[in-house]
Amino acid sequence: MLLYRTLNxxxxxxxxxxxxxxxxxxxxxxxxxxxxxxxxxxxxxxxESAPLIRxxxxxxxxxxxxxxxxxxxxxxxxxxxxxxxxxxxxxxxxVIGSAAYQIEHPSEKGKLVPQxxxxxxxxxxxxxxxxxxxAEFHVPELDTLAEQESAGTLPGFMKPLIDRECxx
Numbered sequence: 538m539l540l541y542r543t544l545n546x547x548x549x550x551x552x553x554x555x556x557x558x559x560x561x562x563x564x565x566x567x568x569x570x571x572x573x574x575x576x577x578x579x580x581x582x583x584x585e586s587a588p589l590i591r592x593x594x595x596x597x598x599x600x601x602x603x604x605x606x607x608x609x610x611x612x613x614x615x616x617x618x619x620x621x622x623x624x625x626x627x628x629x630x631x632v633i634g635s636a637a638y639q640i641e642h643p644s645e646k647g648k649l650v651p652q653x654x655x656x657x658x659x660x661x662x663x664x665x666x667x668x669x670x671x672a673e674f675h676v677p678e679l680d681t682l683a684e685q686e687s688a689g690t691l692p693g694f695m696k697p698l699i700d701r702e703c704x705x
Contacts (some may be wrong), residue, residue: 566597568640575637579662582626582672591626604636605647609703612653615678622674623667626690627660634659654692654701661686 552679566574574590579588598604610617616624638645638655645651664679685694 546634560585566593568603568628570603571597571633571640572637575633575659578630579659580634580666582623582630582663582666587626591629591633594636595629598632598636601648603643604639606632606635606652606656607698607703608632608651608656609653611702612698613678615637621676622671627663627676630663631656636661649703650692650696650699653703654695657691657695658686694701 554675571594574594577584578587578590578594598606608628613628614632615621616628618624632650635652638652639647641653660680661683664676664683668674682691682694685691
C-alpha cells in the first residue's frame with residue numbers, strides 16, 4: 538500500500554510540475570514511465586489526472602517504435618456499444634496495457650497472443666477499480682474474462698478467441 542501511495546504521489550507531482558513549468562504532459566511520458574502510469578490508471582481510473590495521463594499515454598503509443606499494438610474490435614463487442622459506461626476508457630486501457638507489457642517484456646514486442654492477454658488483464662484491473670466505485674456497473678464480457686482470470690485459465694480461454702478474431 539505504501540508503494541502505491543508513493544507512486545501516486547510521484548505521478549501527481551510530475552503532472553503538477555509539468556503544468557507549473559508549462560511542459561506538455563506528452564513530454565513526461567517516456568518508456569521509463571509507461572508502466573508506472575499504466576498501473577496508476579488501472580488502480581485509479583477515476584482520478585482527476587486520469588484523462589490527462591490516458592491521453593498522454595495514447596499519444597506516446599502512437600509515436601512509439603518500441604510497441605506494436607493491434608486491437609481486435611470483435612473481441613469486445615459490448616465495449617463498442619455507445620451505451621456502455623467507461624467504454625472509451627476501457628478500450629484505451631487495452632492499448633495502454635498492451636504497450637506497457639511490451640515495454641516490460643521487449644522480447645514480446647508484436648507477439649499477438651501475449652500482448653492481447655496483457656491488454657485484457659489491464660482492462661480487467663481497471664474494470665475492478667471502476668466496480669469498487671460503481672458496484673452496479675457490469676459488463677458481461679468482462680465478468681466472464683474476470684472469472685477466467687480468477688480461475689487461472691485466461692490464456693487458454695483467450696488463445697482460440699484471439700486466433701479467430703484477430704486475423705490480419
